[in-house]
Amino acid sequence: MFVLLHVRRRQHHRSRRLLGVDVLDRGIAEATISISSYRVESPGVEGVGLRTNQFRADNLDSGSFSRVAEEFLLASRISRWDREFAISVMDYFGDPMIETYGKLDQDTYVEGDVLDLPPSSVARMAVSEAIRQRRTRRYYTGDPLHLADIAALMRDTAGITGAGDVEKSNGDHVRYWYRAVPSGGGLYPVELQFVALNVRGLDRGVYRYAPRRDQLVRTGDAETADALVASVSTPEDDLNPEAAAGIFCLIGHPWRSMRKYGPRGLRFVLHESGAMAEHMHLVATSLGVGTADYSSFFDDDANDALDCDGLSRLVLHMVLVGVPSE
Structure with a gap:
């Protein structure tokens, strides 16, 4: 105890000298000394094998490891004189791309794999009330949801909500289809899939929502659904996905957007993924259904389960849905 007090007194006197003042607020001095006394000093970033995120944040100026997230922020900036960006964007206002826009997500698939959706469940409250009541629901009873609830969530998250005609240079018009969420350039690079675990009227499996036809396309069986659930990394006491009615997966197609905007x-x-998730939460709240954002999944496992390569097509985010137990 004597040695510790002696060390703290020496640090206290030294801090007064370094600050160049005769009187230092005692509370600040003691706090500074305490923090300094127990701070772990690094032997050098290169000598540390296990580098936690906190360790990286505390050693940002070391230059000893990559900072890919910040590199993305720099790479995705727009400068005032970026002619390449401007020309790339303008290309999408020509007739060929106008035609392409009109054909976005115009599905062709085997009819036997297609399921019709029933009418949507009716919301029980106004949007303003849903915003006030929205909460993350992590635990579920294991009871099934109705397919009408799932239909409402799909339509209000990724469904077609309107249409407009765009004129070409020759005077002809192409029909554009608008959806429930805003999308940069109207490109809609986020696909909605649903992993059905316990839904009345829907077999256990994986389904893709086809917005142009307002139908489900079966893309995986019960084994595929089980593989997706196995990619969840959260302990069961924090989340119980097995008791959920299903898992919505937001699948990104980055180059659909990056081809235009880099x-x-x-x-x-x-942005679009976040907007879709928020729509889902508010609609679920209005229906009395529980939802929880979920991004703590093992990427390689989730991508493999849904046949994504992780680059041109990847699992961006998940939203659990079920009958809440809280």
């Missing part, structure tokens, strides 16, 4: 387009993909 690295900036990836920001738009993430």
Whole structure:
């Protein structure tokens, strides 16, 4: 105890000299000394094998490891005189791209794999009330949801909500289809899939929502659904996905946006994913259904389960849905 007090007194006197003042607020001095006394000093970043995120944050100026997230922020900036960006964007206002826009997500698939959706469940409250009541629901009873609830969530998250005609240079018009969420450039690079675990009227499996036809396309069986659930990394006492009725997966197609906007387009993909998740939470709240954002999944496992390569097509985010137990 004597040695510790002696060391703290010496640090206290030294701090007064370094600050160049005769009187130092005692509370600040003691706090500074305490923090300094117990601070772990690094032997050098290069000598540390296990580097936690906190360790990286405390050693940002070391230059000893990559900072890829910040590199993305720099790469996705738009400068005032970026002619390449401007020309790339303008290309999408020509007739060929106008035609392409009109054909976005115009599905062709085997009819036997398609399921019709029932009418949507009716919301029980106004949007303003849903905003006030929205909460993350991590635990579920294991009871099934009705397919009508899932239909409402899909339509209000990724469904077609309107249409407009765009004129070409020759005077002809192309029909554009608008959706429930905003999308950078109207490119809609985020696809909605649903992993059905316990839904009345829907077999256990994986389904893709086809917005142009307002139908489900079966893309995986019960084994595929089980593989996706196995990619969840959260302990069961924090979340119980097995008791959920299903898991919505937001699948990104970055180059659909990046072909027009370059690295900036990836920001738009993430914006859209967030907007879709928020729509889902508010609609679920209005229906009395529980939801929870979930991004703590093992990426390689989730991508493999849904046949994504992780780059041109990848799992961006998940939202659990079920009957809340809280």
